[in-house]
Amino acid sequence: MAPIYSFPILFLFCSTLISPTLSTTRKLNALVQEQPLVLKYHNGALLKGNVTVNLIWYGKFTPIQRSIIVDFIHSLNFNRAPQPSTSSWWKTTENYKGGSSNLVVRHQVLLENYSLGKALKKVHLLALSKKVTNTLPTSINVVLTAKDVAVDGFCMNRCGTHGSALPGRGLASRGTYIWVGNSETQCPGYCAWPFHQPIYGSQTPPLVAPNGDVGVDGMIINLATLLANTVTNPFNNGYFQGPPTAPIEAATACTGVFGSGSYPGYPGRVLVDKVSGASYNAHGINGRKYLVPAMWDPETSGCKTTV
Numbered sequence: 001m002a003p004i005y006s007f008p009i010l011f012l013f014c015s016t017l018i019s020p021t022l023s024t025t026r027k028l029n030a031l032v033q034e035q036p037l038v039l040k041y042h043n044g045a046l047l048k049g050n051v052t053v054n055l056i057w058y059g060k061f062t063p064i065q066r067s068i069i070v071d072f073i074h075s076l077n078f079n080r081a082p083q084p085s086t087s088s089w090w091k092t093t094e095n096y097k098g099g100s101s102n103l104v105v106r107h108q109v110l111l112e113n114y115s116l117g118k119a120l121k122k123v124h125l126l127a128l129s130k131k132v133t134n135t136l137p138t139s140i141n142v143v144l145t146a147k148d149v150a151v152d153g154f155c156m157n158r159c160g161t162h163g164s165a166l167p168g169r170g171l172a173s174r175g176t177y178i179w180v181g182n183s184e185t186q187c188p189g190y191c192a193w194p195f196h197q198p199i200y201g202s203q204t205p206p207l208v209a210p211n212g213d214v215g216v217d218g219m220i221i222n223l224a225t226l227l228a229n230t231v232t233n234p235f236n237n238g239y240f241q242g243p244p245t246a247p248i249e250a251a252t253a254c255t256g257v258f259g260s261g262s263y264p265g266y267p268g269r270v271l272v273d274k275v276s277g278a279s280y281n282a283h284g285i286n287g288r289k290y291l292v293p294a295m296w297d298p299e300t301s302g303c304k305t306t307v
Contacts, residue, residue: 036301049101086290160225
């Protein structure tokens with residue numbers, strides 16, 4: 001299971017401890033040139049072609065909250081939105097081997113009665129991911145937990161995870177899954193930055209969430225990250241750098257970057273809605289606006305943003 005960490009918080013914390021002078025920085029830059037980040041391809045299968053996405057909603061989500069997330073997934077392959085668009089962001093995945101990944105929402109399961117309680121562990125997430133049975137090899141089961149559900153490690157060292165499960169009960173073939181939690185009431189400064197002030201570092205004003213929901217807009221960032229990581233490294237033998245147990249993947253390679261000119265604690269230059277003041281960098285279906293993370297581009301070996 002590959003977790004998604006809140007790296008901006010780590011960077012913010014480090015930046016408060018290390019503040020080199022301009023002259024020192026110039027000397028260091030003269031001595032050391034930053035090498036481009038390269039995610040190595042490990043010759044494994046990727047999720048390409050038509051990819052089914054099944055959503056398992058655990059806990060209470062409003063219809064509006066569900067529609068924000070469903071519209072986001074539909075936006076990934078919706079080519080008629082104004083630029084910059086969510087689909088143009090997703091097209092970066094086509095630069096990985098195998099061509100395009102066309103995501104389509106197929107099944108949705110509502111589990112509003114908290115049948116496994118409100119404190120979940122990894123084994124519970126795996127069980128929830130199997131609530132949709134007979135999934136295809138090119139499918140992703142996404143578990144979304146409500147704001148009042150605690151998950152082991154959530155807010156402490158991860159905001160979501162992705163992984164794969166072997167064939168067995170509920171699975172006809174090896175399948176992939178994602179978990180993302182709503183951090184609104186538990187740790188918005190950790191898992192919903194930059195829509196909330198960070199836990200550490202510079203306390204600059206947060207950005208206004210484009211859909212008016214700090215928790216769900218934060219989930220969009222983490223879901224976008226994990227969807228990109230999943231289609232490019234579904235079975236831990238695709239594109240990544242570092243050890244397989246803690247890989248740097250397509251979007252986690254660019255954590256904290258949302259626009260040009262970004263640096264630790266500053267998400268970069270993004271677009272601002274003139275009416276609502278909300279910040280975004282991608283248009284979606286049904287007039288939606290989203291903030292999506294930068295993604296590593298194999299063609300340039302760099303982090304690619306929409307703006």
